Amino acid sequence: MQVGYAFGMTWPQVMLNASFPFCFQRFFQKVSDIFYLAGIITFGMQRLRLTLLVLLTMVFTTCGQPNHETLFTEINSVLNTHGSLSAIIARNTLEEAILAVMLKVEETKQRAKDHTIVDPKITLAFEEADSMASTLNVPALSIWTNTQIGFYYYSMSYLQEAFPYFLKSSQAMSSTAPATLIAPSDCYTKNGYFFGNIGDHLHAITYLNQALLLADSSAFAQLHFAIGGEYSALEEYDKAEEHYLTAKELAEDIDPVRYAKVLGELAFLAMRSADFPSAEALLLEDIHLSRLHHADRNLMFAQIRLAHLYVDTQQWEAAQALLGEAEAYTRNKANLSGFYAEVLQLKLAVAHALHDTVAQLELYPKLQEVQNRLKNTDGENAVMKVNLALQRSKAERDALVHATKLQRSKMNVFVLTGTCLLLLVMAILLFRSKKQALKLQHVKFERSLFRFQLDKMKSEKKYESAQQTIQAYLTFLKERNTAIAELKGVVADLSRSNSADAVERKERLEQLLDEHLMTEENWQRFKTTFIKEYGSFYAKITAMLPHLTESQLRIVLLQKLGLNNHGMANLLGVGQESIKKAKQRLRKRYGDQYDQVFVEV
Template structure:
């Protein structure tokens, strides 16, 4: 829509797009239409006008009600630059202040006409002597602009002017030379002419009058040939200053008079007209031309009133206002940060307290479960101990018969199996030791062995006698395995009672078979050695 050059085409194009737009898009299109229409009126009338002012103000009021940061920046910038173009710096300031704030919180790629928006903001801030801010915007704009574009030269030129204002003539000259090269590459004759004029300003600051004069005459020639009256006027004004500085009064008067005539034809060039009149007044005062002096003083008084908004004092007031607003904004931003930090600290404190409460509750719950497990464990230990006592009590009351021993050994095996399972479940070192101690207490003691052996001899005297006579070399360990298995215990049950592994019992039996060979079948010896 920016390419539309007349109001009718703009309205027609907008109507077509509105037919397909959502409600949100309708609002945005209406704002864009008003901004573009305001710009068309401004270019058509070539002056500050009520129609454009009203359209810009309506667009800005509406754009603040929608959540589209890029559109807000674009509308603020366009409205601000309208006021700026006609030297209404005080009115332009609020718009550029808002756009500059918003530009801190959006990436350049999200901007609408990013290069143009950044460039216009840079122009304004360089006018109010915020050169560093202007330079930053111009560098951002360069990254969004093709070197094949004429706008690239505009940005380089603006950078040169910022550095010249900062009295950095070396940097200024570098950017003006780059501007000249870009303009030549893109066949932008007027930008090339302006670059020559700006290089002349650098030479004037160095008092290289001849070189500066040559550059300005080239600037004027190109501007005249291409019909750019404004740039011609500006170059003539610079040339008039140069002649005045070097003492060529006649040339200065002629050149400044020509520049003044064009500046007087445009209401928004009164500042340049005033500058021309001030220089001409100095010339006629030196020449003691009282009649011309009186006329120029009257003209200057009139221009002082007309240029009240664009003189240095007015701009200084705007700069001061901007700086105050910036300080206020930074204070508000800092306050918002502090409030956010305070809220964050409060949140972390509450979260920490909640976490602490959760940890305490988990710990209490854990301790409670631990106590319950310990209670259960103690109950099991008591149960195992009680069963052990009962089993031993039964053996004592049963007169130590083989049958009672067999029952006793079966119960022992059951209790040992249960204890081994509990040991596998338990993780606590103290509890494991307690269970193992209890398990060891269930193993056959020397006393129990003697009682068992005595009972076996009494009930199986013949078998025991033949066993000892045929195998006198049998050790007590051998006898324990043979006699226990003779009563019917399995390898596993035997290992439990003796406190050894099942594999140890099997190996002991293998050694007996190997040692006694065919003799092992005596009295059924083989049946429990297999």
């Protein structure tokens, strides 16, 4: 059974989406509505829904859903040969509706083929197709439709818009046999591309390997190339090279553009090993083949990568020549904004090396504009938001799948022990209530944890992007203190429980709490900024309080900024008593000199 009920569906709706036959669905809906109203008055809503579910299960267990195998075989044959879906003859109204949805999606994809920005008309057409597919209750169709729509947004670099569609398709694929899918290799491949792009590389490798099992041999080079990219992202470079070499061998005589792309990735591995001559030779061949076969996008990518090599090896003029052409290609294409930003960054590096102040002044505002635009599409912030949403969705789905499996187990027992119907229903209700409470508690905890992590990242990012001043650092410390205090409160609440879950959650929060403390890197950055703004005070310290340890110096500098013992204790990860004793030792060692150092003359 699918887990749709946890997303706001009623038990009757779950049944309509489960294993019951198409011929009984309308009948089931009518009966469920009648029993639902009666249950509110007599047995209670939840009890009656479960009773009705069990009774209907016993009636319809021997029936199945409509079989679309013949239709899907014809569809897959047409898609594999790039034929027209309009040539397929439907056998009933449901098949007509399935083909209508697919034709609408294919026609919309064709209209959007050469677009570089999201078109509202295209978006509306896809939304209509998605709405049509969702009403038909055909999982394979929904998977295919969501994958195609998601891939449209992905190709436009709108990751947040693509995410809901790929999330729905991936969740449905996890409970659907590959052989029953529409264009299974295409669906697995596109899901693999998306999840790899947002950083879920293991998930991507699983999908791409599944696609490799289902694909035609003509797609083997493409898939090995993609799998190599995922292993490279995981820094498993030996496995990455193995797949790249396989793709190179497969593509050499049949797909020169793919062959060129493989050369570019092998060049990246050579650059990692500081084998710059080999990397340069590979990239030059990549550029030659891409230009020869009019693969403009790959040409741009190879030029940028070779420009990186030239910048690393200080060949400034060579880098400039490549970047000029790459900039011309990426400048006015919204879906290539990330590459355009990379080109501008490289040009800035070259201008800085050549002391070209005019070029730097011209490039800085352009880069800032592009980076601001990327924040809402495929930039680092967007990827981070999508990845956090994915992790949250996984946690919720794991809990839902676990609850669903338990329900199935209880239902099977219920069917076999019909004489104990009433007692078993009551037991299941109590069990479900407890599980639901635990599940909600778990989800709430996971969401809180994600929020703490996200707030920490935002605070660090805001400080890194702000002007490095003591005032900025004070704001940063204030936010850290607030987060630490909140985390300590949650840890204190969990400490009152000895359950395994509470202990595990407490350990995770304590780990996060440790990450909020002042690290050595933060301390050195703070110390540098302090000396810059309070140089005279720092000189005064070294003169009046000689031979201070680093830990003592931290207390002195934080006291100068007005932090109390509580604030210092939070940031340094010690108790307030430790701060008090440290100050007492300082007064004992330096006498009046310690207090006088804070007196402004």
